Amino acid sequence: MRFCVVEWAGQKGPRLCVGRDGGLVPLDAPPSLRGALEQFGDEGLISFARKASGSPVRLEQVTRWLPPVPDPRTFRDFYAFEQHVKAARTRRGLEMIPEWYKLAIFYFSNTGSLKGHLEPVRKPASTSELDFELEIGAVLGRDVQDVSGEAAEEAIFGFLIINDWSARDLQRDEMKCSLGPAKGKDFATSLGPWVVTKDELADRRVGPGRYDLTMLARRNGREISRGNAKDLYHDFTRMLERGSRDVMLYRGDLIGSGTVGTGCILELGPEKARGWLQPGDTMELGIERLGTLTTPIIE
Numbered sequence: 001m002r003f004c005v006v007e008w009a010g011q012k013g014p015r016l017c018v019g020r021d022g023g024l025v026p027l028d029a030p031p032s033l034r035g036a037l038e039q040f041g042d043e044g045l046i047s048f049a050r051k052a053s054g055s056p057v058r059l060e061q062v063t064r065w066l067p068p069v070p071d072p073r074t075f076r077d078f079y080a081f082e083q084h085v086k087a088a089r090t091r092r093g094l095e096m097i098p099e100w101y102k103l104a105i106f107y108f109s110n111t112g113s114l115k116g117h118l119e120p121v122r123k124p125a126s127t128s129e130l131d132f133e134l135e136i137g138a139v140l141g142r143d144v145q146d147v148s149g150e151a152a153e154e155a156i157f158g159f160l161i162i163n164d165w166s167a168r169d170l171q172r173d174e175m176k177c178s179l180g181p182a183k184g185k186d187f188a189t190s191l192g193p194w195v196v197t198k199d200e201l202a203d204r205r206v207g208p209g210r211y212d213l214t215m216l217a218r219r220n221g222r223e224i225s226r227g228n229a230k231d232l233y234h235d236f237t238r239m240l241e242r243g244s245r246d247v248m249l250y251r252g253d254l255i256g257s258g259t260v261g262t263g264c265i266l267e268l269g270p271e272k273a274r275g276w277l278q279p280g281d282t283m284e285l286g287i288e289r290l291g292t293l294t295t296p297i298i299e
Contacts, residue, residue, distance in 0.1 A: 001018060001019075001046055001158075001196070002018065002200070002291075003016065003017070003197075004065065004194050004195070005031055005032060005033070006062045007062070007066070008061040008062050013031060014066050020056065021056070024059065025049075025054050025056055026054045026055075027048070027049060029045075029048070031066075032069060033069045033139060033157075033195055034069050034251065035252075037141055038251060038252065041251075042141030042251070046197065064116070064119075065117035067114040067191040067192055068139070068191060068192050072111050072139075072252050073252065074249070074253050075110075075111050075114075075254040075255075076109075077108075077255075077256035078104055079100070079106065080233055080234040081232060081263075082231075083231065083260075083261030084264070087261070087267040088259075088267050091266065091269070103242065104234040106242070106243060109164070110186050110187075110189070113186065113187055113189060115189065115295065117192040117193035117293050118295070118296075119190070119295065120296045121165060121190065121295050121297055121298070122187070122297075123279050123298070123299060126167070126183075127168070128276065129168035129270075129276045130167060130168075130276050131276065132263075132277065133163060133165070133258075134263030135161075135162040135163070135164055135259055136160075136161065136162065136215065136257045137162040137191070137256045138156045138160075138254075138255040139156070139158055139160065139195050139253070140156060140157060140249055140252065141156065141251055143248060143250050144240070144249050145248045145249065146245060147240055147244045148237065152244075153236070157195070157197065158197040158198055159195070159198065159211075159287075159290060160191055160194060161290050161293040162189065162293075163283065164185065164258075166185055166264070168265075168266055170183050172184075190285075190293055191293070200289065201289055204288075208235055209236030211230060212229070212230045213229040213230070213288040213289060213290070214226065214287070215227045215229055215263065215288075216286050216287075217286075218283070219273065219277075219283055221282075221284075225262045227260035229287065231261060236255065239255055243255065277297055281297045282295065282296045282297070
């Protein structure tokens, strides 16, 4: 099942919809996946959506795609693909540290700067090294604490595409101060267009919290990156185990995987990616079964 939050001509305000037969069926539910999960619960929402029978909306009628979860309480973004971590550290003249293999590391991102599919992202005036990051994300369907293993996987409602935009020059200076990224990540994160429930991906599951899904990035229509979600070193159950330790995670919370191998300009090198991103560029991030997230960059 595929969920989205959209607006269309003649509709007052956004609506939560479920994808069906090439169109969208609006749900009589809060206009946010978080709100709907809080109202119905994960299994209850799926049951409710299956019974929905409102007038369908054609995709071409959609005038705006919003983040499927525009209001998560928290957004923990992890650093879970070994290839990306190694390559990015090598470019900075750093070796891998043994602690990375022991801990699923994350930082807290800004839940107030989330963008939807086709929504422009403004290039921060203070950066000359704007970058994309191709990630797979999970939306929680249950409130959990100190969760692990099968219970952690059961807590996941579905998956979506994340573009964790980065201002690399700002981030580089901030990280020298031995704290997590701040203004280098603060300005935008793009999500969507869909949240796809994990049962839709069952035939691609290759282990706990791990799926065989091709991930790719295109800049102005030209492919510059290709990876696979199965290459996670820390799978989603380990991310949730770490993230929920001693603290409650809530339904609607967002978990990011971190960048897949080759999934950013920092790792590829600006020489291979035709430079850092500029106003006028369009980034398309695609993950098999999850769709394509498109973002134009503006001045």
